[in-house]
Amino acid sequence: MRHENHTLTQHAFASFKQNQRKSWSLFAPLEPLTTLSAARLVDFAGVRIGEKILDVGCGTGVVALTAARFGAQIVGIDLCPDLVARAHGNARLAGVEATFLEGDVEGMPFEDATFDRVFSQFGHMFAPRPEVATAQMLRVLKPGGVLAFATWPPSEFVGQVFALVGRFAPLLEGVSPPTLWGDKDFIAQHLEGSVQDIVFEEGIMQFPALSLAHYRASAEATLGPLKSFVENPHTDPRDLHAFRTELQELASRYFEHNHMRQVYLMTRAVKGS
Numbered sequence: 312m313r314h315e316n317h318t319l320t321q322h323a324f325a326s327f328k329q330n331q332r333k334s335w336s337l338f339a340p341l342e343p344l345t346t347l348s349a350a351r352l353v354d355f356a357g358v359r360i361g362e363k364i365l366d367v368g369c370g371t372g373v374v375a376l377t378a379a380r381f382g383a384q385i386v387g388i389d390l391c392p393d394l395v396a397r398a399h400g401n402a403r404l405a406g407v408e409a410t411f412l413e414g415d416v417e418g419m420p421f422e423d424a425t426f427d428r429v430f431s432q433f434g435h436m437f438a439p440r441p442e443v444a445t446a447q448m449l450r451v452l453k454p455g456g457v458l459a460f461a462t463w464p465p466s467e468f469v470g471q472v473f474a475l476v477g478r479f480a481p482l483l484e485g486v487s488p489p490t491l492w493g494d495k496d497f498i499a500q501h502l503e504g505s506v507q508d509i510v511f512e513e514g515i516m517q518f519p520a521l522s523l524a525h526y527r528a529s530a531e532a533t534l535g536p537l538k539s540f541v542e543n544p545h546t547d548p549r550d551l552h553a554f555r556t557e558l559q560e561l562a563s564r565y566f567e568h569n570h571m572r573q574v575y576l577m578t579r580a581v582k583g584s
């Protein structure tokens with residue numbers, strides 16, 4: 312019986328990740344936005360010549376390729392093959408040597424203590440089991456190495472959008488809400504005992520939008536869960552109308568000077584020796 316439950320759960324997580332793989336393939340148009348925060352994260356995390364750096368949930372490679380400019384040897388891993396292909400293209404365009412591979416942060420194909428620094432920009436937060444992702448990132452990090460990541464807090468714009476989507480299309484049972492990773496207590500609790508010197512810093516990003524309807528249209532085209540909900544033929548038209556009205560009302564609270572204002576959180580910590 313125990314075994315059956317385990318198998319069922321494994322199956323549920325595998326199908327969740329299959330959906331994630333598909334929905335994140337829409338993300339490439341947002342690359343210019345995370346390119347800016349990537350520079351900020353690399354600055355915050357610090358990179359030295361020759362270090363081995365892993366970018367988890369690397370998407371199109373913006374963090375890894377920024378770190379490469381400082382002389383690091385870079386490896387990126389991402390669930391979504393379309394984004395990994397684009398990361399390879401970005402590396403070629405930048406004339407940078409890089410390894411990008413398709414893979415899951417919950418089971419990474421690297422030896423223990425391989426990397427000097429492990430980064431994740433709005434990446435590992437989407438793994439369904441925070442304790443599994445954390446254990447993996449710390450496993451592949453060398454003792455004394457630096458873990459640094461950027462996350463979207465639950466109280467800020469993207470966090471509120473995810474909460475709204477979750478009300479209309481609930482997450483699979485057992486999947487941790489990604490924006491918990493934007494909460495300092497949650498982070499401290501997950502890293503406690505394995506790291507020292509946790510440092511937090513906030514950053515601000517801007518999502519350009521000509522109007523609230525422009526933001527909504529862009530979010531529906533680039534954020535997988537929104538697209539799935541909006542395009543699902545079983546979605547009740549009244550729910551769709553209510554969702555769109557609430558999304559624009561929510562967006563109106565963060566809209567200024569032709570952009571949505573997003574405060575995000577950066578975390579840096581040193582793995583214990």
Ligand SMILES: C[S@@+](CC[C@H](N)C(=O)[O-])C[C@H]1O[C@@H](n2cnc3c(N)ncnc32)[C@H](O)[C@@H]1O
Pocket residue numbers: 328331332335338342345346367368369370371372373374388389390391394414415416417431432433434435437438439
């Ligand atoms: C918001 S995007 C960020 C991409 C990139 N880091 C950036 O800043 O542009 C989230 C990324 O996390 C990846 N991702 C989601 N779940 C993952 C998992 N379990 N393992 C590895 N990558 C994952 C997605 O495929 C996607 O590329």
